[in-house]
Amino acid sequence: MTAAELGAPDRVLRGRFQKDHERRYVHVPFEVPTGLRQVHLRYWYSDQIDSDPLISGGNTLDIGLFDERGIAEGSPGFRGWSGSNKMEFTIDESWATPPYRKGKIGRGTWHVLLGPYKVGPRGCDWKVEIWFDPGLQSPVQGGAIARRVNPDPLPEGRSGWLRGDLHCHTLYSDGDSWPPEMLMTAAEAGLDFLGTTDHNNVAHQLAYGPGGDGLPIVVPGVEVTTYGGHWNAWGTDRWWEFREPEAEAVERTMRAAAESGAVVSVCHPKPFGPPWEYADVSGFHAVEVWNGPWPQLNGASLAYWEELLRGGTRCAALGGSDTHYLKSGDVPLRHQDALGTPTTWVHVDGRPTVTAILAALREGRSFVSASPRGPQLYLEPDRGRAGRVSVEARDGAGSTLTLFSDSRSIAATSVDDAAWARAFDLPAGLEYVRAELASATGEILALTNPVWAEQL
Ligand SMILES: [Zn+2]
Known part of the structure; x- marks a missing residue:
């Protein structure tokens, strides 16, 4: 039958x-x-x-x-x-x-x-x-897709830093592949962890398993998909209310998810994201400032995050490719994404575990780069001197580094070497400082989370 x-x-x-x-x-x-x-x-x-x-x-x-x-x-x-x-x-x-x-x-x-x-x-x-009881048979699950035999080695990151993608979809929502195929493709891309975020379901999580053992670590998540915007929760194994589109219900649910231990992030707050219609809702840890390739209107998401920072809301930036398709040739333009585009890098203390990755995301010990190849951008308070930060950019030659605070640029300089580092003395009284690398045409190549005033 x-x-x-x-x-x-x-x-x-x-x-x-x-x-x-x-x-x-x-x-x-x-x-x-x-x-x-x-x-x-x-x-x-x-x-x-x-x-x-x-x-x-x-x-x-x-x-x-x-x-x-x-x-x-x-x-x-x-x-x-x-x-x-x-x-x-x-x-x-x-x-x-x-x-x-x-x-x-x-x-x-x-x-x-x-x-x-x-x-x-x-x-x-x-x-x-x-x-x-129509007596239908279970469809055959697809096997793993062909592997690249000899992938180019990726540039090394600093010790303790992991690279991953936080946002993807499989046949458990509107993607075209099975979870093991997504995980294999993430491994092939050189990722250390993969956030799994099918829409309004967590049934995909069992199909992934925990990852590890040579595969990326699976960070179990869900994309809570409401009619006024989407939000991701990672570190949760249950579904969260999505049927109530009122701002009050959305905030209540986000707070409950955060309370349960999940990391909660606003997804793609940009035109056609679909956008985020809950401007006054709070209670999340992070904003997905970079969803898919940078030119896909991510400037609007970055502006949304920056507005929050300027208003005194401390939340982290992160990125996700929102990959849906590993196989289809005929893919809508806004879904022509690949795992790792962009890549979110997190710093973990000790053993890499889901808990450690979640903690880094929650606390903003992370930066986002255009791909698993970087460029890598590390911003930290200078240990030797107050009021100073040090910046290291790897594989960013030809780009421009800009430091921002309170939405304005406070320093800009060109990066002329693949291994580049510099310290910057900061003006007094800043609330925070963050860094960006941009190409000659203004496309963002990497961006960091803020270093806050009390860390300086
Ligand atoms: Zn979405």
């Missing part, structure tokens, strides 16, 4: 969304009888368009599923959310279509979660068909 050969469904749910339903989730109940081993869902809606924020004029309908254990915040009954990426999926006792969770098919009231992300001018008619 294949999904194409399914007979008449056991349940059909129908409805219609108007413009004023846009970005409001609804839960549509259906009854599941006793003794089932498998449910299969397929949905359809009118005037379908892609979820890409650049496209409008039609409908994008997101879907998810809750079982009989209920729809409350944090409910164990959450079986998964696939955005608008999968038009049908199966949940079986012993397997499930990613990102959905396999397991017992309990009797009772289940809910289809529907999210009209975009509703076009003609409204959105929708239909969900449900089959009970």
Whole structure:
């Protein structure tokens, strides 16, 4: 039996969304009888368009599923959310279509979660068909993709520094590859750690395993994807509320995630990121100031972070490639990213562990570079003298180094050597200082986190 050969469904749910339903989730109940081993869902809606924020004029309908254990915040009954990426999926006792969770098919009231992300001018008619015990077989999981045999060695970093990518997607949300393939590709790129951030799911984490032993260390995460912006949490193994788009709910959830020990970061606060619509929300540790290649409007994200710093909010900068595709040739421009573009470098004391990486991210013991090859940029208080910082740039010859404080440049100089270092005396009274390396055309090549006044 294949999904194409399914007979008449056991349940059909129908409805219609108007413009004023846009970005409001609804839960549509259906009854599941006793003794089932498998449910299969397929949905359809009118005037379908892609979820890409650049496209409008039609409908994008997101879907998810809750079982009989209920729809409350944090409910164990959450079986998964696939955005608008999968038009049908199966949940079986012993397997499930990613990102959905396999397991017992309990009797009772289940809910289809529907999210009209975009509703076009003609409204959105929708239909969900449900089959009970259709007898579908588990799809075969793809194997690892071909490896580069002899990768060029990467430039060495300072001792205790690890390079990684914090943001990627697999078949457990809207990517095209399995977690082990993503991890192998990260290894091939020379990364020491990989943050795994499928949208609104954590089921991918089991498929990755812990990494290590020659593979990058897996930093288990989730991209909490709300209709007003996305945020990443790393160091968490549960789903976080994404259905409430109000700023108050978003802040409450971010704070709860931080409280639980996760590192929380605002994702891509820039046009078409999608953007971050919660300007007044606080409670996060970091901002993803660099998402994908620098020219993809990352200047707006950097400006957002700088505004926070200037306003006295201490939060760290980090980067993530947001890689979705390892295989597809026909990829939307904004997803033509590669793992390590950019790379976030963290300084860990002692053994490299997830806990140590999380601590470095939380505390801003990190910098971001265009790729795993660098350039590397180290900024630290000068140990010999107060009011002075030392800067080391590796592999940055031909670029310009600028020091910033309170949003203004306080020093700029050209970097003329691949191994370059200099100390700078700072004006008195600064709140912080941070460093950037830029190319001749103004493209950022590396940027550091701040050194704060009391460290100077
Ligand atoms: Zn995102």
